[in-house]
Amino acid sequence: MMFAGNLQLNGHHVLIAGEPRAARRAVARYRAAGAHVSEAHDPGTAERQLNAAHLIRLVVAVDDGNAGWAVLEKLAASQAILISHEPAAPGEGSVTLLGGGPGSSDLLTERGVAALTAADVVFYDRLGPSHDLARLAPGAALVDVGKAPGHHKVPQARITELMIESARAGNNVVRLKGGDPYVFGRGSEELADCRAAGIQATVIPGISSAISVPGAVGIPVTARGISKGFTVLSGHDPFTEQELGHMAGFGGTLVVLMGVATLEQTTAGLLRHGLDAGTPAAIIERGCTDTQRSTRATLGTLAEAARSARCSNPAVIVIGGVAALGDRDLELQSLIPAVAR
Ligand code: SAH
Secondary structure, three states: OOOOOOOOOOOOEEEEEOOHHHHHHHHHHHHHOOOEEEEEOOHHHHHHHHHHOOOEEEEEEEEOOOHHHHHHHHHHHHOOOEEEEEEOOOOOOEEEEEEOEOOOHHHOOHHHHHHHHOOOEEEEOOOOOHHHHHHHOOOOEEEEOOEEOOEEOOOHHHHHHHHHHHHHOOOEEEEEEOEOOOOOOOHHHHHHHHHHOOOEEEEEOOOOHHHHHHHHOOOOOOEOOOEOOEEEEEOOOOOOHHHHHHHHHHOOEEEEEOOOOOHHHHHHHHHHOOOOOOOEEEEEEOOOOOOOEEEEEEOOOHHHHHHHOOOOOOEEEEEOHHHHOOOHHHOOOOOOOOOOO
């Protein structure tokens, strides 16, 4: 963050000097850090405020292109007040589709952290590092558009509308998504909608749960001699017979997202299409979070194991030889019935 040094800002008086639009992000950020913020929108006002207010410890000079602010340097120096310079917030709003990774905030990319730091508004849901947003996006309004399965809090079309409206108002909008925006994240649709509305929109990749969640319990999606490929599927709707036939014959690792509700149909279908009942399988719930849990089974026993363990979303299902690998000692096995481990 662009706070001057390690100044403790809580309760301290900070003067933010700059044209209001250019200064808005600095104002939001310093307020969020607990400072008493006053604003000066022109050099004359700044001068009067500095001369009158003896409590001001820091002047934040926003580079809005006004040469008149040079007067602040001298004034601040003569009163031994710290001065920090900040770039102007862009006048044009934008939308950033941010892949937040599987849940733990330290699995965000550096680019993702920078986008959150500079955000005016963050639209988030229950996936990704949403619990940590107050810290990661201190200057942003946080809007929960989350969807519990079957409960669409804010319909998708409305989310896009809200993002576009907010960007049109000049905001730096971040749409935080779990994993990667392009893996069942509606990233391409939202990007196209924003661009069609004339809004500058970019995508920041994230670590997809499809790979990282199995990895969190030591299951590699590929392993030499066991699996030379993996396919990532959405289990949101039941698979068709044709799809099940291809999946059963694939020979590599099957990774199913959003597949808890259809698990029984999936495993029965794969068995029907000839995939061996002894094929290792696993379901990993809330991977990379502190409530992560994994259930190991075989294709023949997975549905029953998931039912007994009351497995729920979000979860990643892995079917294939690699599902027998991993650090089982580290996993919570106590809830799992006596299935093939
Ligand atoms: N874009 C996301 C996927 C969105 S679809 C990504 O790349 O990861 C939502 C599904 O992702 C969930 O239903 C679940 O199957 C999976 N998922 C996301 N985060 C998860 C996590 N931390 N643990 C287990 N599954 C997760």
